Amino acid sequence: MRILIILLFSILTSAPCLAKDPETKTFLVLFKIEELKQAKTSLKQIEQQFSSFFTTKTYSGNSEPALLISIPNCDFDECFLGEFLVDTGNEQKMQLQKLAFRLFDLTENKDLHQIYIAKFEEEQSPKKKPLKTTRLAASNP
Numbered sequence: 001m002r003i004l005i006i007l008l009f010s011i012l013t014s015a016p017c018l019a020k021d022p023e024t025k026t027f028l029v030l031f032k033i034e035e036l037k038q039a040k041t042s043l044k045q046i047e048q049q050f051s052s053f054f055t056t057k058t059y060s061g062n063s064e065p066a067l068l069i070s071i072p073n074c075d076f077d078e079c080f081l082g083e084f085l086v087d088t089g090n091e092q093k094m095q096l097q098k099l100a101f102r103l104f105d106l107t108e109n110k111d112l113h114q115i116y117i118a119k120f121e122e123e124q125s126p127k128k129k130p131l132k133t134t135r136l137a138a139s140n141p
Contacts, residue, residue: 026106027078029100029104031100049086084096
């Protein structure tokens with residue numbers, strides 16, 4: 001009985017050490033320029049609000065403005081991130097999902113993305129024909 005209690009105690013104390021920590025999640029937030037102007041805010045202002053807590057990176061240019069947010073060890077999803085309040089600069093706060101055009105969880109779709117890349121590379125690589133079919137076609141005029 002004593003051995004059973006010691007075994008149970010050691011299993012319960014070592015179980016949290018063996019648990020897998022959640023990985024860092026990366027979210028892509030896309031914005032429409034017109035909606036940012038309408039809310040009287042900018043992508044830089046939104047990034048500053050998230051950069052103090054998370055790793056962020058912005059992209060803008062010829063396409064829609066985008067914000068990448070990396071959140072370490074979290075169980076967030078894009079719905080939860082969309083509920084974050086963003087200060088628009090004119091003493092108003094809006095939910096991120098109302099201000100953003102789209103929210104994507106890139107970590108969740110990583111496997112699907114890898115499949116798409118593999119298919120794309122497969123389509124781009126030149127397909128080699130078997131030598132037997134070309135020899136047969138050449139010998140039969």
